[in-house]
Amino acid sequence: MDEQQWIANLLKENDRDAKLTEKQIKILQAAVETFAEKGYASTSTSEIAKKAGVAEGTIFRHYKTKKDLLLAIVIPTLTKVIVPTVAKEFAKDVFENQYESYEDFLRALIKNRYHFIKKNLPLVRIFWQEFAFHPEIKEEFQKAFTENVYQRFKEMVEQFQEKGEIVELPTASIIRMTITTIGGFFLTRFVIMPEHEWDDEVEIERTIQFLMNGLRKR
Amino acid sequence: MDEQQWIANLLKENDRDAKLTEKQIKILQAAVETFAEKGYASTSTSEIAKKAGVAEGTIFRHYKTKKDLLLAIVIPTLTKVIVPTVAKEFAKDVFENQYESYEDFLRALIKNRYHFIKKNLPLVRIFWQEFAFHPEIKEEFQKAFTENVYQRFKEMVEQFQEKGEIVELPTASIIRMTITTIGGFFLTRFVIMPEHEWDDEVEIERTIQFLMNGLRKR
Amino acid sequence: MDEQQWIANLLKENDRDAKLTEKQIKILQAAVETFAEKGYASTSTSEIAKKAGVAEGTIFRHYKTKKDLLLAIVIPTLTKVIVPTVAKEFAKDVFENQYESYEDFLRALIKNRYHFIKKNLPLVRIFWQEFAFHPEIKEEFQKAFTENVYQRFKEMVEQFQEKGEIVELPTASIIRMTITTIGGFFLTRFVIMPEHEWDDEVEIERTIQFLMNGLRKR
Amino acid sequence: MDEQQWIANLLKENDRDAKLTEKQIKILQAAVETFAEKGYASTSTSEIAKKAGVAEGTIFRHYKTKKDLLLAIVIPTLTKVIVPTVAKEFAKDVFENQYESYEDFLRALIKNRYHFIKKNLPLVRIFWQEFAFHPEIKEEFQKAFTENVYQRFKEMVEQFQEKGEIVELPTASIIRMTITTIGGFFLTRFVIMPEHEWDDEVEIERTIQFLMNGLRKR
DNA sequence: CATGAATGAGTCTTCATTCAT
DNA sequence: GATGAATGAAGACTCATTCAT
CATH class of the missing domain: 1.10.10.60 (Homeodomain-like)
Known part of the structure; x- marks a missing residue:
């Protein structure tokens, strides 16, 4: 139930x-x-x-076709989960707080996504697998990402660049590195070696430190 | 031909x-x-x-079955390509050199893999997609990785830890971060946004710097 | 309405x-x-x-079954439309008049059927198409035709054979020729070439003349 | 066999x-x-x-689809059977003979078609039934008819109109009446009352006489 | 060695019909 | 009476695999 x-x-x-x-x-x-x-x-x-x-x-x-069934699963996972979760809960959780540092923001971001992925692992796997083969999914994802996540993320990055906390690389590169580093952790953690014994707390903190070292202005 | x-x-x-x-x-x-x-x-x-x-x-x-055909494609891509290419050409190229710094090693690694992926994109995609669904592939990959790549990688990392160039995190974490950062770059570059106009030289160098900053001992 | x-x-x-x-x-x-x-x-x-x-x-x-629905459409089209329409209106219109000639009778017949078909084209098409595949329909039709139309038609023909207007062929043949000639006209007119521009008045009269020439005693 | x-x-x-x-x-x-x-x-x-x-x-x-199978049956029945049979054998049989009278032509025509239909009754039924629902069939038929049959038929009619044997109605009407009369006979004979005991020789001759009476110039 | 006709289990999908609400 | 969700048998079509030539 x-x-x-x-x-x-x-x-x-x-x-x-x-x-x-x-x-x-x-x-x-x-x-x-x-x-x-x-x-x-x-x-x-x-x-x-x-x-x-x-x-x-x-x-x-x-569901008129089998593919409709797939989309009925995947599209809401995007538009409802990435978008509003991002826009409402997540963003409230992540973007709309005033963070004192990019590091704090990272910590909020990674923990929020960690719990989301852990809870929705099957949905995420489906999305990930079918992404490549169904243009509808790809488009929907890019739309959702561009419209909802990218802009806010950018503002966040620029804010801490101005504060002199993080390095002056192009925003796009910083976002990419942040996302791929975090994504890489999740991938290893949940897809490639899920059965490995992980101390998640430690590993998350390590990932944050790594990222911050990589991005910190010096 | x-x-x-x-x-x-x-x-x-x-x-x-x-x-x-x-x-x-x-x-x-x-x-x-x-x-x-x-x-x-x-x-x-x-x-x-x-x-x-x-x-x-x-x-x-x-090929007795359709699956045999798949394995005939994927397994050699691992055992011949990851393993001996790694062991012979790649390793000659990458591991068996004497690098003056982890950074140099990274540069050799990332460039070598860049060319390999660019050349073998379809093979890599197949491997990537089917990995999740075929235990044979998963096992073969883990075997190949553990036996051939991991050990050499570890030695390389430890060597530069001893030299005091990179940080004293657990080797596994350093390897993971190195690989996921590079992998994340390739993923974005070749899978998610292949049509984006990339200045590969710049982006590679940026990735290396990011990694080095993340891993450098200070 | x-x-x-x-x-x-x-x-x-x-x-x-x-x-x-x-x-x-x-x-x-x-x-x-x-x-x-x-x-x-x-x-x-x-x-x-x-x-x-x-x-x-x-x-x-x-309608208990889909077929019941078909029969609910087709059978009344026969029993109500062929039979009573023939027997009451049509027959009043056609058979129960005193015609001065077979030609006059033909004219009444063909015009009456012309208007009926034009009005009920879909019903006629259904009947025509399904006739071959549903024994119930076939039987119902033959019953309706034999009991109601054939007998009256026969009397009509014999009456004008006696008067010496039409030729002394077997009644069945005369009825068949009359019906197929008229039916052939309707078929061409409404089914095979409905989009052709027809001058119906002229074509009807031509058909009557053709029939009369074919049947006239000489 | x-x-x-x-x-x-x-x-x-x-x-x-x-x-x-x-x-x-x-x-x-x-x-x-x-x-x-x-x-x-x-x-x-x-x-x-x-x-x-x-x-x-x-x-x-x-046959890639069920419909392909239908067309593989029906289209040759038209293009191979109506067309070349008409154009080669039939036409040799019917049109290319020198007939002394339209009546002789009719006799040849009706006998030729009689045997054809008797032999190919199932094919003819299929064609007849599906004609209405498959535009491809309709078009193919009209093409075959227009290109192969109509023109020759027309010449035949005009030839005997010039000779003064048959009446000066529009050729199209004469062709239509000829065909529907013969078609009507076949329909009654083979579709509506196939089980009735027919004296085919007599009935064919009667039909010819009826047609000739209807069309004869007087 | 290569072929491609043949197979039959299996796929997605449709549809007439039932029944609880 | 009317609804429409649910059914499961049947439909058209696909596909990996076999085998005689």
Whole structure:
């Protein structure tokens, strides 16, 4: 029920309408699980149906095609999760605070994303895997990123460049390095070596220090 | 012809035997191209056959199953390309030199990998995409990495830690940061924003400086 | 409303009972339209429902199966339209007049049918198309034709054979020639070349003359 | 074998190439049979496969879609059967003879078509049924008719109008009446009342007389 | 060695029909 | 009466794989 709730909330079209049926939720859950595990192309609709405990036809009553089902999972993960989470909770959490240093900002950012990824690992995996093969997803992502994240990120960077805390490289490079360093940590942590025993607290702090050393003005 | 040569050399079982017939080469080329573009699961053997200009049955004469064909592409890309290329050319190029500084080593490493990826982008993409879904690949990769790359990398790091050039973090962390930073650059450069206009020379140097700043002992 | 009325009157079970609800009428209209355009087998009930603006289930409340819906359209088109229309209006119009000549009878017949077909083209098309595949329809038609039309037609023919106007061929042959000639005209006119510019008055008269020349005693 | 031969000859793309496999012939036969009996839309490919004694996949190796299979049956029936049969054998038989009278021409025409239809009844039924729903068929037919039949028919009619044998109506009307009268006979004979006991010789002669009476100049 | 026709299990999708609300 | 979510059997079509030539 609890488990059902969050995925339902996450994926329904918007918070007002959208009474997802119980079956719809089960379908989405089963799809997320299976897509994440085997990939979109290798997952059959009959398998999803079986796992969801519904008839195969039921899937197609709600999602006209298999691809619609994928997009129904991935697009909200972007527009609802990256965008508003970023824009509302996350941004409140991250951007709209007044940080005393870029380091503090980094710490907030990395912790926020850490918890988000940990919670939504299957969704993130699906997004990551299918990103390359579905132009719709790629476009949606770039739009979401450009419109919502990039601008705020830029302002943040410039603010601390002006304060003389971080180096005067082009903003784009700084953003890229920040993101890839953090992304690289998450990738190693959650995708490549998830079974390794991680001391997450330490590793996060280490990553922050590394980043700060790399970016600090001196 | 030239094009054919390198992929033939790259993929044939080992440098001695292995007279790949013309058809085999065409099959491998077609497979690499198509797997990279659409993903393994979404590629049909008949499509490969058509693109390679051979009969459908011919593929199965050389590769018992479709998966065999994938592995015939990916495993050598690891064992021949990561391993011996690393061990012979690359390692000659990278590890077996005497570097005056970690920075020089980084520069050699990043440039070597840059050219390799640029040349083998489709192969890298396939590896990257299928990595998650095929345990064989994952294992083979981890074996290759652990046995060949990790140990040499570690020695290199320790050498410059002793010299007092780089910081005394755990070797594993330093390796991870080095690799993810470089990997992050390549990912952005070749996968996420390949169409962006890059000044590669500048960007590489920037990445090196960032890494060095992050790792330098102070 | 007007449009609704005639199809309602045409199709309701019989003139007394049969208060077809508004929804029923809409279903029938949608079904007629779609069956005529795409054929019975290629029409889905959901399509009809959508076109009629009712829920899918509603159709099955009124017609147990899809085939029932077809028969609800076709059978009245026969029993109400061929039979009573023939027997009452048409027959009043056609058979029960005293014609001075077979030619006058033909003229009345062809004009009456011309207007009927023009008005009911979709119904006629459905009947025509499905005739071959549904024994019920075939039987119903043959019954209706034999019981109601053939006998009266025969009397008409014999009457003018006795008067010496038309030739002494077997009645069946004369009826067949009359019907196929007229039918052939309608077929060309409404099915094969509907978009051709027809001068119907002239063409009808020409058909009558042709028939009379073919049948006239000399 | 014999049975197989004619349908193979009839349907293969052209007399030279076209080695239809045994299986292909079986598929075509099964398809013709079933389409004729139940209509295209109501026939399933699995049914055809079963009847043909092949795997369902085999059908799609030869005909990319179910509709392709239909067209592979119907179009040759037009272009090979209407056209060249008309243009070569039939036309030799019918048009290129020197007829002494329109009546002789009619007799040749009707007998030729009588045998053709009798032999190819299923094909004719399919054509007739699907004509209305598939624009491709309609267009192909109109092309075939206009290009091959109409012109020759017209010359024939005009020739006998000049000789004063037949009436001076517009050629189009005369052709239409000729065709619909003959068509009407065939329709009644083969479609509407095939089980009736027909004395075909007599009925054909009667039809000719009727037509001639209708068209004779007087 | 290479071919390509043949296979049949499996894929996504549609559809007539049912039934709880 | 009307709805529309749910069903599952059936539909068209795909595909990896085999095998006779």
